[in-house]
Amino acid sequence: MQPFAYAAAADAAAASAAALRGAEYIAGGTDMLQLLQERVRRPEEIADVNGLPLGGITEEPGGALRLGALVRLQEAADHAALRQRFAVVAEALDATASPMVRHMATLGGNLLQRTRCLYFRDVTTPCNKREPGSGCGAWDGENRHNAILGGSERCIAVQPSDLPVALIAVDAEVLLRHADGAEHWVPMEDFHLLPTEHPEIETVLRPGDLILAIRIPAHAALRRSHYVKVRDRASFAWALASAAVALRTGDDGRVEEARIAAGGVATKPWRLPQVEQVLLGRRLDAACAAEAAARATEGALPRPGNAYKLPMLRAAVERAILELGGLA
């Protein structure tokens, strides 16, 4: 680990000022400490944001749920209203990491955890994301955990977080504070970026920006929702493929609204509008779930090591729909 100066930020302005000098923020530290130890990140300064007033889960007038960026994953998972109204989010948190990690890790930090791509984490290898222009070790290398959707020869790294996948299914937004003090909400779906020209730029955050909060709108509670995660071991592991499904059905049992997203398979949390389309206006049954799930991998660009994710993703989506509909 390279030596660095450490300071607890007194307020958001001080945190932003430090970041503009090149400091990295630290919250729960569960990813940042690994990145420092592995020398993937080598900042001269660390700005601890844990003292900022970004905790708490509150119900806003109208019924939206607002979660502070520093809320720990376990605290959110245990929140009664979140569990009852937005099950997909609680289930995604339940399936994230281990209890010990969930008690340390924050919601804001989870949205920003870096990829688990082996080459990104090994500074002796080429990686466009870590060292722009150096090449992509994973493209022709070990790519079992890499993305089948949203990538190119430049980068096929998976964005590995469970939480944002579920948040897309409930139309969540993320509140950002820019270095000049201005604040604005960004839809969760638009927060992460594709690794087109610049794999090193992963989100819409600009230098000095802070995540302040996440908001789940009240209308999303009208949908029933469910998260299915496929991984190497049930105790804890990042997703090989996951599916977040949220459906609103009418009195006649037909699907009136559908939000479906996938994780573990794409370079950003991946919405599946073509799968949603199949379900709209239909009554859920096994044939309809299979037909919808078959479309989950449209546009995929598998590599030899990760082509197994094609049937795995389709199966995860199908299972999530069937379980949500009480058909499995």
Ligand SMILES: Cc1cc2nc3c(=O)[nH]c(=O)nc-3n(C[C@H](O)[C@H](O)[C@H](O)COP(=O)(O)OP(=O)(O)OC[C@H]3O[C@@H](n4cnc5c(N)ncnc54)[C@H](O)[C@@H]3O)c2cc1C
């Ligand atoms: C053993 C293990 C298993 C895991 N399994 C899973 C899993 O199954 N699913 C999953 O989703 N995750 C998993 N994780 C990852 C874990 O969830 C993340 O490391 C964690 O959520 C990051 O949160 P943190 O508060 O610790 O962030 P930190 O490590 O403190 O920071 C992460 C990044 O976020 C930035 N940051 C933090 N807060 C803010 C803020 N408010 N504004 C702007 N930037 C900020 C930091 O600068 C840093 O770049 C696992 C981790 C471990 C160690």
Ligand code: SF4
């Ligand atoms: S997939 Fe992305 S993160 Fe992995 S080696 Fe290639 S450029 Fe780096």
